[in-house]
């Protein structure tokens with residue numbers, strides 16, 4: 001066999017380990033299979049309805065259940081417990097102590113409102129029993145990534161609106177299954193991207209909507225956060241399962257915190273424009289291996305892993321209108337935290353870490369030089385003029401409640417407000433899928449040495465009908 005054939009065979013074997021979902025859209029799957037996938041994915045199943053601007057009948061009280069009350073889910077439960085119109089009805093976790101702790105926090109924080117919280121713990125399938133027995137209105141899922149899809153799907157099938165932590169799922173195939181079930185059951189399914197509710201992100205959204213930076217051309221989004229310390233969690237907690245993703249997958253595994261806000265600035269998947277394709281490259285994988293060998297013994301389980309995921313991944317997304325977004329991910333390098341949060345238009349640039357604004361046009365006689373970033377005093381003028389109305393309404397309360405600077409509270413508050421008012425959620429089903437799809441698409445691109453990957457259209461062409469997210473007051 002020629003060298004070329006050999007390398008192609010190895011390459012196909014390599015794709016195989018990524019799993020069926022990751023290989024969707026990949027040139028190596030056979031033609032028949034590919035056509036079958038395309039037909040299935042481009043056709044909405046019978047009886048299913050598009051969910052772009054979906055609103056559900058209003059609920060006076062939202063009966064909430066939680067699956068996974070570890071580091072993230074416990075924060076969800078205890079804050080939802082303090083929001084008017086919420087009744088906490090059930091909590092499920094693998095571990096009894098976590099379930100009990102979370103129930104006690106809900107009771108305490110809810111000032112006596114949540115007296116009948118059913119607890120489920122001790123078995124990995126008890127969440128199914130919980131859904132059947134308790135029949136909650138809304139289920140909040142904060143479990144390891146691979147469990148989001150089956151839990152979301154079953155929750156909707158059991159009649160609940162379903163909310164999951166980021167990412168919504170890890171494979172394109174699971175994202176399509178989620179879409180099909182949400183469309184069929186007419187239940188909300190939202191990936192809870194809290195970063196879209198940050199003060200700076202809301203400010204920039206408002207400025208983009210008001211045309212302050214002109215036509216949008218380019219964005220930069222990232223999740224740069226040294227999380228190697230997670231490896232200390234070896235039996236329980238994020239490190240005990242995330243470390244295997246770091247070892248076995250190579251791409252951008254956590255794109256949504258940076259990308260969610262930029263996608264909404266650009267109105268992607270809502271009327272104007274949509275994700276088209278991406279290319280992706282990873283750096284060598286060095287940091288995790290070095291970290292494991294420095295801090296753990298030779299026979300430790302972390303030293304038996306072959307860390308394949310490059311320390312830093314860099315991708316470029318091209319939209320239908322030809323706009324670009326650079327997306328980066330690095331949870332391994334010794335670097336200060338950043339999500340970049342940059343949006344550039346024909347009349348100016350807004351950026352994060354730290355908050356920076358440069359504008360071509362003069363606003364209130366303070367912003368007359370776009371070659372430099374505005375200073376602190378000038379930024380105050382921008383905040384006064386463009387602070388998002390939602391932040392004006394909830395910012396003080398959110399800061400007092402805490403949770404990533406208040407953005408967690410604003411997100412949770414809005415979810416309940418929308419369910420109680422019967423209005424569309426701020427992030428729809430498809431946005432969660434498009435933003436999350438970056439992970440499997442980058443994995444395929446990296447495996448193919450940077451070959452472009454087309455985004456699947458989870459809306460089956462209907463994104464053009466979905467209104468842009470309005471400036472909610």
Ligand SMILES: NC(=O)c1ccc[n+]([C@@H]2O[C@H](COP(=O)([O-])OP(=O)(O)OC[C@H]3O[C@@H](n4cnc5c(N)ncnc54)[C@H](O)[C@@H]3O)[C@@H](O)[C@H]2O)c1
Nearest residue numbers: 068069070071072073092093094124142143165166237238
């Ligand atoms: N949006 C944010 O700012 C943010 C921050 C941290 C984590 N997260 C996301 O939250 C999710 C959870 O991460 P984490 O850091 O809390 O992890 P974690 O390991 O601390 O918590 C996960 C919990 O799920 C439970 N669990 C696992 N399998 C279960 C099952 N079959 N049934 C019931 N419970 C089960 C575990 O016992 C654990 O308590 C992830 O998707 C992560 O990406 C988001």
